[in-house]
Amino acid sequence: MTSSLVLPGDETDLREVTASESALRRFLHGLPGVDQVGVEKRVAQLGTRSIKTDAKAWALDLAIRAVDLTTLEGADTPGKVRSLCAKARRPDPADPDCPPVAAVCVYPDLVAVAVDALQGTDIDVASVATAFPSGRSSLDVKLADTRMAVEAGATEIDMVIDRGAFLSGRYGQVLEEIVAVKEACGDAHLKVILETGELATYDNVRRASWLALAGGGDFVKTSTGKVSPASTLPVTLVMLQAVRDFASVTGEFRGVKSAGGIRTAKDALKYLVLVNETAGPEWLRPDRFRFGASSLLNDLLMQRNKQRTGHYWTPDRVTID
Numbered sequence: 001m002t003s004s005l006v007l008p009g010d011e012t013d014l015r016e017v018t019a020s021e022s023a024l025r026r027f028l029h030g031l032p033g034v035d036q037v038g039v040e041k042r043v044a045q046l047g048t049r050s051i052k053t054d055a056k057a058w059a060l061d062l063a064i065r066a067v068d069l070t071t072l073e074g075a076d077t078p079g080k081v082r083s084l085c086a087k088a089r090r091p092d093p094a095d096p097d098c099p100p101v102a103a104v105c106v107y108p109d110l111v112a113v114a115v116d117a118l119q120g121t122d123i124d125v126a127s128v129a130t131a132f133p134s135g136r137s138s139l140d141v142k143l144a145d146t147r148m149a150v151e152a153g154a155t156e157i158d159m160v161i162d163r164g165a166f167l168s169g170r171y172g173q174v175l176e177e178i179v180a181v182k183e184a185c186g187d188a189h190l191k192v193i194l195e196t197g198e199l200a201t202y203d204n205v206r207r208a209s210w211l212a213l214a215g216g217g218d219f220v221k222t223s224t225g226k227v228s229p230a231s232t233l234p235v236t237l238v239m240l241q242a243v244r245d246f247a248s249v250t251g252e253f254r255g256v257k258s259a260g261g262i263r264t265a266k267d268a269l270k271y272l273v274l275v276n277e278t279a280g281p282e283w284l285r286p287d288r289f290r291f292g293a294s295s296l297l298n299d300l301l302m303q304r305n306k307q308r309t310g311h312y313w314t315p316d317r318v319t320i321d
């Protein structure tokens with residue numbers, strides 16, 4: 001078993017931690033337990049925070065810049081992906097100051113279409129891979145899926161962990177898959193989807209986050225959007241604590257992507273408050289925090305417009321996300 005990561009200092013050396021299944025289990029089960037009541041209370045408290053007008057305008061723009069504009073439907077077509085890319089480039093065609101989103105996220109077979117449509121921009125093309133959303137396939141198939149997306153031009157890969165293996169305690173297998181997919185990514189960034197709605201406990205979310213980080217994930221991502229519950233504020237808090245603690249031990253900054261079920265600007269702002277208060281303001285940037293969302297952008301744009309003009313858009317200004 002190998003890890004791409006060596007922790008500085010000698011208290012926790014992930015080379016040793018990941019050297020054997022038993023050491024890995026000891027490490028993951030030795031992580032402090034999550035105080036469920038405390039986490040939920042903290043989220044409820046932060047949810048009541050109001051944001052001042054200036055900060056709100058800034059936060060709405062940040063939220064737009066942090067969106068991975070997503071379409072992951074069996075019925076997706078090149079035409080739909082092109083429309084989405086046009087929206088990603090210029091979310092509000094009437095306002096040249098409106099920032100573009102961070103990335104467009106699609107299935108592997110539509111990566112080339114997105115790459116072509118986003119030429120000349122800094123917008124990333126993210127592809128789900130590794131037998132998304134279930135992750136139920138052989139490692140060879142998962143690696144082939146990843147390579148296909150990267151060869152087509154994906155700059156970000158959103159993999160899923162094998163939840164069956166994780167819940168059975170086969171942590172070494174999960175880690176090895178993450179390490180292998182990271183290698184197959186080459187220069188593309190790797191987001192590791194935990195599918196928190198299937199992990200049952202916050203302790204498992206914390207353990208899976210550390211596994212993903214130890215395996216070289218650039219981001220830990222909550223959900224596929226195909227399982228309910230998808231992203232929640234409490235699981236995001238636990239994941240933010242993991243990247244914060246990982247950074248304090250290793251000096252390496254990794255990101256969190258909250259994905260699935262986030263549809264309103266009001267909720268997006270609650271997430272940004274949570275990021276600020278849990279990981280810190282250093283994480284309030286699109287390379288350290290993302291929203292994976294298929295239908296959040298329109299509400300962000302409507303609230304942005306309301307903020308600037310004092311009135312909402314008329315329905316004809318709203319296009320598909």
Ligand SMILES: O=C[C@H](O)COP(=O)(O)O
Binds near residue numbers: 072259262292294296
């Ligand atoms: O990764 C992103 C999710 O699939 C999007 O989920 P959503 O359709 O609930 O926004």
